[in-house]
Amino acid sequence: MVAPARVQWNELRKHDENFSEVLFRDFGYSLFAKIHEARGSGKLSRYRNYLQDRALTRMENLSQGIQDVQGVVVGGMQVDRLKVPAGPNEYATVRLRYDANYTEITQRGARSVYVRQAWYLSRRAGALSPSPEIVSALGCVGCGSAVEPAPDGTCPHCGNQYERGEHHWVVTGIHDIYSREVGPPLTSKADDVGYDLATVMAPDLDASLAVFMQAHSNVDLTKINDRLSHIYFTLQKAWSSQDLDSLRPFETDCLFQNHKYWIEEYRRQGLQNILEEVKLNEVELVKLRSDKFYDAITYRLRASMVDYTVNADGDVMCGSKRKSTTFSEYWTLVRGRECGDHDKGDGACPNCGAELKISMAGECEYCGSKLTSGQFDWVLSEIQQDEEYIG
Numbered sequence: 281m282v283a284p285a286r287v288q289w290n291e292l293r294k295h296d297e298n299f300s301e302v303l304f305r306d307f308g309y310s311l312f313a314k315i316h317e318a319r320g321s322g323k324l325s326r327y328r329n330y331l332q333d334r335a336l337t338r339m340e341n342l343s344q345g346i347q348d349v350q351g352v353v354v355g356g357m358q359v360d361r362l363k364v365p366a367g368p369n370e371y372a373t374v375r376l377r378y379d380a381n382y383t384e385i386t387q388r389g390a391r392s393v394y395v396r397q398a399w400y401l402s403r404r405a406g407a408l409s410p411s412p413e414i415v416s417a418l419g420c421v422g423c424g425s426a427v428e429p430a431p432d433g434t435c436p437h438c439g440n441q442y443e444r445g446e447h448h449w450v451v452t453g454i455h456d457i458y459s460r461e462v463g464p465p466l467t468s469k470a471d472d473v474g475y476d477l478a479t480v481m482a483p484d485l486d487a488s489l490a491v492f493m494q495a496h497s498n499v500d501l502t503k504i505n506d507r508l509s510h511i512y513f514t515l516q517k518a519w520s521s522q523d524l525d526s527l528r529p530f531e532t533d534c535l536f537q538n539h540k541y542w543i544e545e546y547r548r549q550g551l552q553n554i555l556e557e558v559k560l561n562e563v564e565l566v567k568l569r570s571d572k573f574y575d576a577i578t579y580r581l582r583a584s585m586v587d588y589t590v591n592a593d594g595d596v597m598c599g600s601k602r603k604s605t606t607f608s609e610y611w612t613l614v615r616g617r618e619c620g621d622h623d624k625g626d627g628a629c630p631n632c633g634a635e636l637k638i639s640m641a642g643e644c645e646y647c648g649s650k651l652t653s654g655q656f657d658w659v660l661s662e663i664q665q666d667e668e669y670i671g
Contacts, residue, residue: 474666
């Protein structure tokens, strides 16, 4: 199989100086989850400005006989096709390939579904991307209001009418690549198939790093590595104990909701996935991207651990208590462009310095700062498997 070519976002940025790959990926994750949840709750009209008629009809057809859609978890999203026109008033198109799980509630009960879907999106190339707080909210593309738009696209809050695709991305088509009914595979463990694959390095890494260092003259790459290491070990400990409170400050909302779903599923099934002898053997910088709002750094991690799952009686359902397994993944950290280094440590709020206590909304309980947005320190935004990562 020929790997998809890297998407050249700079071609779109020639028309739209506000475009942020970080924000677009966050938007893509939110888009999939919220649209599927809306088809379950009968509220697809809430997102009519993000769905062309054909895509809206497709979602409505998928809603037949469905009373609710719960637990939407996007395991992976790959941007594998981008076409950017020469003129700013022509339309750019992009294809997103999702691998996801969700639970559909019907009269006959609940069923867990795994899907691989291709979503086609379009937008006027010269449209200026909305500000970060509006991009992923999927509200009015002008004022950000969550009020359902009128059938003609008029926002009841600000009174403006927005043609679909003129100011923000709109879904033009949705196609199933693969779909099957399946329970969450919690008592089986797939072998790592990507550990020995060659590292995918961004061809412009040296140039991007030089630009980054020039923009942040006081940055210390060692501190970023230390931050990554702290997040890595915090995640493994929080996962094993099924207590994600300690992890909440270090992940974006989308990634945290993913981990939260699986922990709750383990609990629901009376299982616990235990990770011991956790090691981080190698960290390699592979990609660095900067835009108007964010810096994003991707590392390849090579690690090992003892990984096994037990039931309520302590019986091992899969894995081994004695054998350590190796694996490799690509982790991406993001941080706001205006954010600088601080000396408050990982156990304190990077804004006010108080003991790190954070709500499930990602806010410091003392100063109310939204810590998981990356505006105060590096946070983990994405974990990609070796066989899926294309750079």
